[in-house]
Amino acid sequence: MLVIGAVVLVLALVIGYAVTRSSNKPQAGSDIPLDILAMNARPSQLMVSLGVSAKMSVEALQELYEGIAFACREQGIDLVGGDTKASMTGLVLGLTALGHAPKEKVVSRGGAQQNDLICISGNLGAAYMGLRLLEREKRVLADVKDPEPKFAGYEYLLEKYLKPRLRKDIVEALAEEGIVPTSMIDLSDGLASDLLQICKASKCGARIYLDRIPIARQTTAFAEEIHTDPVVAALNGGEDYELLFTVPLALQERVMRMGGVDVIGHITAENTGAYLVTPDGGEIRLKAQGFRDKE
Numbered sequence: 001m002l003v004i005g006a007v008v009l010v011l012a013l014v015i016g017y018a019v020t021r022s023s024n025k026p027q028a029g030s031d032i033p034l035d036i037l038a039m040n041a042r043p044s045q046l047m048v049s050l051g052v053s054a055k056m057s058v059e060a061l062q063e064l065y066e067g068i069a070f071a072c073r074e075q076g077i078d079l080v081g082g083d084t085k086a087s088m089t090g091l092v093l094g095l096t097a098l099g100h101a102p103k104e105k106v107v108s109r110g111g112a113q114q115n116d117l118i119c120i121s122g123n124l125g126a127a128y129m130g131l132r133l134l135e136r137e138k139r140v141l142a143d144v145k146d147p148e149p150k151f152a153g154y155e156y157l158l159e160k161y162l163k164p165r166l167r168k169d170i171v172e173a174l175a176e177e178g179i180v181p182t183s184m185i186d187l188s189d190g191l192a193s194d195l196l197q198i199c200k201a202s203k204c205g206a207r208i209y210l211d212r213i214p215i216a217r218q219t220t221a222f223a224e225e226i227h228t229d230p231v232v233a234a235l236n237g238g239e240d241y242e243l244l245f246t247v248p249l250a251l252q253e254r255v256m257r258m259g260g261v262d263v264i265g266h267i268t269a270e271n272t273g274a275y276l277v278t279p280d281g282g283e284i285r286l287k288a289q290g291f292r293d294k295e
Contacts, residue, residue, distance in 0.1 A: 033077055033097050034241055037171055038186040039108070041101035045078045049094035051087030075166050105180050107245070112183040112202035116246040118265040119181075119255055121170045123214040124191055125230055128237025129222045130154075130161025136226065156218045164241035171243075173258040181245035190238040193288040196274055198246065205272035206286075208265035211279050235276070236289040 033043035048068060052061060072079040082094070133154055141147035151158055174181065183202055185194045191213070199206055215230050223230035246267055247255055255261055265277075275283040 033075065033099070034166055034186045034188065036097055036099035037166055037168060038184050038243060039099070039101065039106050040171060040174065040181060040184060041099040041106060042168065042171065043075070043077050043097055043099040043166070045080045045098040046072055047080055047096040047098075048082040049096075050082070050084045051089070051092030051094075052084060053087050053090055056091060075168065105175075107181050107184045108201070109183050109185050109198050110201035110203075111181075112198055112204050112246040112267045113248070114204060114267055114269055115249050116182055116267040117249055117252055117255065117263045118195070118206060118208060118244070118246055118267065119261050119263050120187065120191070120214070120242055120244050121167050121261050122240065122242040123216045123219070124187065124235075124240050124242065125219045125223070125233030125237045126157050126160035126216050127164065127239040127241070128161075128233045129219050129230075130157035130159070131239075132226060132228070133157055133222060134161070154218055154222055156216060157222060160241075161239065164239070166241065167243050170258075170260065173260070174245075177254045177258055179247055179251055179254055179258075181247050184243060184245035187240045187242040187244050188238055190234075190236040190289065191240075191244070192235040192276075192286040193238070194244055196286055196288045198244070199270075199274050202246075202267070203270050205268035205270055206265060206274040207268055207272075207277055207283075208275075208286075209277045212262060212264040214262050214264075235286070 033046060036043040046068075048065075050061075050064075069079055071077075077097075082096075133151065137147075137149035137151070141149060183198050185198055187194050189197075191208075195206055195208065198204075210231060213231065213234050215234055219233065220230045223233060249266075252263065255263065274286045276286055277283055
């Protein structure tokens, strides 16, 4: 175990009242346990402290608690309490997550080595497309008395945005295969931004290949419907709640045995920079744009 027996992360959020109920995510407790997973550890407990303004209704507060409790139950995380106080600056969320891992298996963002494989779990861009879907329906139905949003065929996108799932299965699969990643980060700000964070921490460059980035069919279909490039959503959309990690080239066969993981590129020397490689061999420099939530 770790010297102190646990991994502890603390997060404070101040949330304004511009967030609408249609876009408010019920599982607000998912973010910080994901950070623990991205250290190759298992989240086990979550403490929640709230600062609540008089403008917030009892019903809204109840929904928030129910969403956090649901996320914790689903992921096997104990919700162990916290406190509630008055706030003069909007809704304030204070989250403290605890997890555990053997000391020698804890992973940071700063260990990637040249020629390591760049791997990601799941697919990318779906959460951002889910948000765009909600935004479209809200805009179209703004003046409709009895609105009936059209979500048929895009249920997966809504679930990815509104009900994100922690990828504990990936951390468990890595352990089963005896793989300790050289670096790892959660995909919350978008593939480009999060990969650049690994490059900065590890002092390295990267090459990822456009045709290897996994994108779900619903993501592509809705992107085409609203005239958006699904690759841009995958690179910059964010809030995918997947894991991005690097492993030595020698472990490629073990990684492929895991299932649910794609190798999308490799680590290069720091002076080569970080680029997206197109099918024709062209290179596009990665930029950290990241997720921009909207009303």
